[in-house]
Amino acid sequence: MQYVSVTNLCDFAARKGSIDTRYTPTPSSEDGRIAHALIQGQRKGNYVAEYPLQGTIGELKLRGRADGYRPISTNGYPELEEIKSHRGSLERLNPDKQNLHWAQLKVYGALLCLKDDLEQVQLTLCYIDIDSEKQHSISQYHTRQDLIKFSAELCRVYNVWHQQEMGHRAQRDQDLHAIKFCHPKFRAGQRQLAEDVYKTVATARVSLLEAPTGLGKTHGVLFPQLTAMPRHAIDRLFLLSHRNTGKSIWREALSELAPETLRVVQLEARHRSCDNLTLACHGESCPLAKGFYDRLPAARQQAADQAWLDNDSLSSIASQHSICRYFLAQEMAKWCDVVIADVNHYFDQQALLYGLMRQNNWRAALCLDEAHNSIDRASGMYSVSLDEVDLANYAKRAPAPLKPACNSALKAWREIRKSNPNDGTTFLHEPPKSLVSSCTKLASKATEYMIEHPGDAELQELMFHCMSFTKLAETFGNHTLVQWSVYKHRHRFQRARIKLQNIDPSDFLRHRWQDCQSAVLFSATLQPFEYYVDLLGIENPVTKAIPSLFTKDQLTLRVIKNIDTRLHNRQHTAQSIAQRIQQQLQETPGNYLIYTPSFAYQALLEHELCDLQMGHRIISQTESMSEDQRQLFINNFRQQRKILGLATLGGIFGEGIDLPGDELIGIFIVSLGLPPHDDFHREMQRQFSKRFGIENAYSYTFLIPAMRKVIQAAGRLLRNETDYGLIELIDQRFEQPEIKALLPTWWF
Secondary structure, eight states: OEEEHHHHHHHHOOOOOOOOOOTTTTOHHHHHHHHHHHHHHHOOTOOEEEEEEEETTEEEEEEEEEEEEESOTTSSEEEEEEEEEEOOGGGSSHHHHHHHHHHHHHHHHHHHHHHHOOSSEEEEEEETTTTOEEEEEEEEEEEEHHHHHHHHHHHHHHHHHHHHHHHHHHHHHHHHHHHHHHHHHHOOTHHHHHHHHHHHOOOEEEEEEEEOSEEEEHHHHHHHHHHHHHTTOOOOOEEEESSHHHHHHHHHHHHEEESSTEEEEOOOOOHHHHTTTTSBBTTOOOOOTHHHHHHHHHHHHHHHHOOOEEEHHHHHHHHTTTOOHHHHHEEEEEEEEEEEEETHHHHHOOOHHHHHHHHOOOOOEEEESSSHHHHHHHHHOOOOOEEHHHHHHHHHHHOOOGHHHHHHEEEEHHHHHHHHOSSEEEEESOOHHHHHHHHHHHHHHHHHHHSSSSSOOHHHHHHHHHHHHHHHHHHHSTTEEEEEEEEEEETTEEEEEEEEEETTTTHHHHHHHHHHHEHHHHHOOOOHHHHHHHTTTTTTTTEEEOOOOOOOGGEEEETTOOOOOOOOGGGTTTTHHHHHHHHHHHHHHHHHEEEEEEHHHHHHHHHHHHTSSSSEEEOOOOTTTTTTHHHHHHHHHHSSSSSSEEEETTTTTTSSOOOOOGGGGEEEEEOOOOOOOOOHHHHHHHHHHHHHHHHHHIIIIHHHHHHHHHHHHTTSOOOOOOOOEEEEEEEEEGGGGHHTTSSOHHHH
């Protein structure tokens, strides 16, 4: 029988009562480690930190580590200590949570009694406020009989589930051994992709696989992952995506490949799955949070029996049991074989899946689709901004206990502005210490206040921003830029904004790759591999590019060499580009897309196109399009012909849309789409020179991100082996060797 951790036993069988997040932000795991180390370092004499315990109670084999152990305490009894970190007044600690803490300590006490044949032990809960470092210890004395009786009941409850889970795992593995590919044969290149993925799992590596459009990448990656799960003891498969449409693609592929016994859950952001967004997440506010853990067992069993848990299924089950579907999904992530989720659920600072994996020692395999987006998404996860106006506005109505902290923080803003008074953006060498200190104090005071006075949404948002700022400031290095911007608020008052903008997330991601069993990153655009390896922090990866299914015969490629679309020339090029497009549409009418470097240039070009007799209906991407507006834009191509669409390079229509056959017969790409040569990108280039060398800095900052957008946009054209089409690259710089080297070789 496998060992069950004491933490997992108590979390399952001893947790009662309601969801209660009003005392958040709770200490992070890193906060907890620091607090543990502080207290354990203060303990003297015969104190043993991280004391291992294991034993059998009932039908379960248990193990864990008590935070501290003394063979003989001052009262003459053996003592076990558990250290719990918290924020604010201990009197406000949820009684249900405190009972959970005692349950864990009592099970450790039972294991100690069994190990050393003891009749009585001293159990001590030590609470430490991570902000003030104030400690409060509570001791109880328990007999061997009482502790074993208490623990045996928990084990009885858990064992029923545990036996079910072991049976499920055996049946799951048996069914996965027998699965067949959902099509009669693999497509060209798809088998090679599947073999590469399987080898990645079998050898516990990280792979970056560039697989062309039309290959059937999702099926080619998913099938070997599923077959590898029973053969290589993979506990969990995380299917990660950067977009909601990507999660739908994973779900559709699973429906064709996975056996019915496979448990699958799809995680959603809170704003997409919470039924009471206007209510606070605690039992006194939200009826779906009240008594959540008391009603959870029945809902959890129903969800486990149903196995396929998308948002609709979770909503139905949660409704039947009157509990929150958002937290039900998080619970089921513990018990499902496959989790479909956004990348932030594994890579974010407080990522649920990464935390579960480490807590449960899972052998987890990762799959990331559209992996070319991973750098930008990860940089966003480790960036934060603060605006002086937000603090100033709140300070006007701040309650008395928070006034001093707000004023102190505002004073820090003013002093920094005096040192950096000019309007515009500058870059600081490091986060200002006075601002970091004042934000730390403000976050601490705000936390204390919210414990007693929950429900202030504006204060809670301000508190989270301050805490995120101070946490990232603690890890500051040359992977992050400090942008200091001074501007006129309401055209009168000078105010400032500061942003810690991560430009290289590798230092934050490196351990995430190391801790998983294997990872496959795939996309149609992953070259040069060195760029992604460096910026994602992947060590010793497997890299492979599968040849394109398309041939040069399917593509008419033209580089328009007599037009220079650099910024200083753009006002003078729109007319000639419009005439060039008109000529092509007259020669070969049909559906075309024009990709431009900005909305401003798109408007200029659209004006010129409308002045010509195009014979085609012109439609344009607009800023902040709704989901319905985006779908209407795409449907125009699917349902009509002689459509001329305008969109921005790297925008919402630059990837992820599928227009096969005559739904799209040509693409015009106007300019390279280089990032602006502004202060930010020049500073970024300087930092990249330090991290990756001068020879890579310019391409990492400008060329590779630009060509990625170009290749992704061009990839909207040929979608299957029978497609033909035109790509026009409108800028003379596309002929430069360093640019051509970054474009697909089969184009030329």
